[in-house]
Amino acid sequence: MTTEPEVPAYRPPTLTDVAKLAGVSVATASKAINGRGEVRSSTRVRVLEAAELLSFAPNALARGLLSGRTGTVGLLTSDLEGRFSIPILMGAEDASGAGQVSVFLCDARGDAIREKHHVQALLSRRVDGLIVVGSRTDPRPPLAGTIPVPVVYVYAPSADPADISITVDNVGGGRLAIEHLLACGRRAIAHITGEAGFQAARDRAEGAAAALAAAGLPMVGDRPYFGSWDESWGRAAAHMVIEQHPEVDAIFCGSDQIARGVLETLRDFGRDVPRSISVIGFDNWEAIAADSRPRLTSIDMNLKHLGEVAGQRLFAAIDGAAPSSEEFPGRVVMRESTLPVG
């Protein structure tokens, strides 16, 4: 019985191949390529030419095995569908910048089992660090087990304050929105927002209340209208507000989708935005806010920047920096729905 003559599998060129072609030892080839050690320049070019010729690419596995650093990080997200993960993910990828670092993407679907599984796999691949992206701003339990590499939590902070968490200042965001409406000359402001079960909704409402209190103004309806994050709630709530409090001259919405619903109802009622009443949204979701009628002013939480910072913090921690958390403010992106009166 003869063994099948296997097709000679393609074998990527190794440093040995390069060295042989250049007529030097592997050690010399390594030094020539990495610019380390004493190598005569004529030898160096000979090696580099050989490497070029073979289109040699150093085996990162072997390198990582030896150095203990792989130049990879794990990015653990809990919902890829959600719109919050994506910009953060982009920022984090950007932070790894010069191409030294590659990113493993894992989606745990909010499932703790799956998460554990992914972490296991990532550690097995000897990632240098982990970034954990949440989909809500509510604090999340830290990764289970002891993780031998630095971890940075983004958007959703870790429940353990000793961990590194990079978050958004939702209280400040709520304050910003109200202050913008006040600056536009508004005085009778209502707040329609999402589920009270979300920390984000509560925080934004808190900031809004604080800003109104500071201005000595009541909130129209006395308290926020909590509901859901979608358009139909925006329509329904706006209906109630208009009927119960016709004097309202501005509405701060907890999401751009809610704001879209609000705009629609205001149009039904013949209320002119922004002349008779101002509307401001939250999230600055381009697809929703940038093309409505009128175009929607909104609070942008700079999620991409959040991701960049998370990446930077992770790399710093890998290099031994002390952990520290940070919270970032948002900014008002002004469009036509809050043109000042007068």
Added chain:
Amino acid sequence: MTTEPEVPAYRPPTLTDVAKLAGVSVATASKAINGRGEVRSSTRVRVLEAAELLSFAPNALARGLLSGRTGTVGLLTSDLEGRFSIPILMGAEDASGAGQVSVFLCDARGDAIREKHHVQALLSRRVDGLIVVGSRTDPRPPLAGTIPVPVVYVYAPSADPADISITVDNVGGGRLAIEHLLACGRRAIAHITGEAGFQAARDRAEGAAAALAAAGLPMVGDRPYFGSWDESWGRAAAHMVIEQHPEVDAIFCGSDQIARGVLETLRDFGRDVPRSISVIGFDNWEAIAADSRPRLTSIDMNLKHLGEVAGQRLFAAIDGAAPSSEEFPGRVVMRESTLPVG
């Protein structure tokens, strides 16, 4: 000059540690853990207990170095922001299923230089294969240089028909939309869509035209209204259609955003959707389609499934399967904007 007494760096447990603790050789430990070779069951449990105790995780780098298979694939996307990459990306991640495979995520931002750079890095990490996700359905140039691993192109096919491409049947999608409107009893159908520079726009229009021709009906306005993919074009184009062709009783829109604009203008004109006129969108973008007034019927291209198939094809190709491309049909997701008349 004394060298600083380094903090003893944490060293992940190796198979040697496990073997030592269990009182066996590394070879035996390996066999016990991987269930290979002849190992007495009492020895096996001893090894497994030791591994558990040290929370040993096999070093995937060493394993990959030896076997030539890393169990990693590269996912090269051209725009993470775009909504098309994400579901595909999710599907591809799913396909890698049982946790055997990890995915490197790279965003080339549509930049050829950056793309080359990323490919280089991925090959250096010895990925077993590559998935390339485009953001438009227009064919794209294949990856530059010779790639020593299988490559699957998704959404945007490779310009080289010898490559594996997994795409969406936009012509069929256009046909589906028209057939649905016909089934609803409509006869005077217009088509408002995005930039003619997009293959997707042209394909959908082609499918629509074919379906109308097959039914012996003209297209209202004689040809599609090409414009841009956004809401404001939807509003503007609907305005034109209504004024020039008041007899129109259905509008097929090239995107859900266009459809939103169309719905808004129809409302302005007092045209009742779906009683007086039907509207169907494209993409089935939940955030846009699922909460409009009325809720929007749309064509869903099953992008996640596309990603899954791409993953499966890639793994098959890695295992030596012959390359083959495939095109997938969409499906109608019916909501209130196309309730049948009568």
Added chain:
DNA sequence: AGCACATCCTAAAACCTTTTCGGAGATCTT
């Protein structure tokens, strides 16, 4: 000529796992 020294290069070890082959001990057969 003989020595010190700088320059350039090489051999070998290390990183961690898997696999092959052979050896040691135990059990069975005659």
Added chain:
DNA sequence: AAGATCTCCGAAAAGGTTTTAGGATGTGCT
């Protein structure tokens, strides 16, 4: 009791790279 057979385990090599320590030249000086 001697050989044959089985069962289980260990030694060693391989995979590709980097680094350390030392070896081989050649140069400058006395």
